[in-house]
Amino acid sequence: EADIYQTPRYLVIGTGKKITLECSQTMGHDKMYWYQQDPGMELHLIHYSYGVNSTEKGDLSSESTVSRIRTEHFPLTLESARPSHTSQYLCASSGRGGRADTQYFGPGTRLTVL
């Protein structure tokens, strides 16, 4: 099982603020992902990375941006938060081995924008 961490776990912030959600994994996984999830709903992929300096947009359009400067770190940034960004953000990673395609998830960051 992958060790993957997200901070902060909860964030309440005012409109217009810039925020960065942190995600780190210690398993050396090449692939990392960001999902957005509303309560009781499905997960929507918003960004993914297949390695350092590689980032792609996911299926759901998002105003957030990501970077992948180090293998273990995949932060997500919102330049100007709005109430419509209120949601849970989940980070995941996947790597090599028998379950190379299985994604392992962090605990999530619950973001509330006032």
Next chain:
Amino acid sequence: GESVGLHLPTLSVQEGDNSIINCAYSNSASDYFIWYKQESGKGPQFIIDIRSNMDKRQGQRVTVLLNKTVKHLSLQIAATQPGDSAVYFCAEIGANSKLTFGKGITLSVRP
């Protein structure tokens, strides 16, 4: 387009009974499926997976069945316990290792 969806939004079972959670998928080219369990306030947790060259796979108290003819996936939980209460997602692995999740079904275990 590709989609993975669940038949029912909620399932209530008596503690000790067996649970069966069903999932339909539409992409016949998918070759890998995963069941995740998500407890309140946590990220999805891997339960069990199955590849398309298999019909059945068993884990500890859980069994996944795959019927490729009708594109149907099910998760069976034996002797359901209160700790099994959660939202369950089936997910399909498609191109570029991207997961497609269904909407999720809430399993509620009655004492």
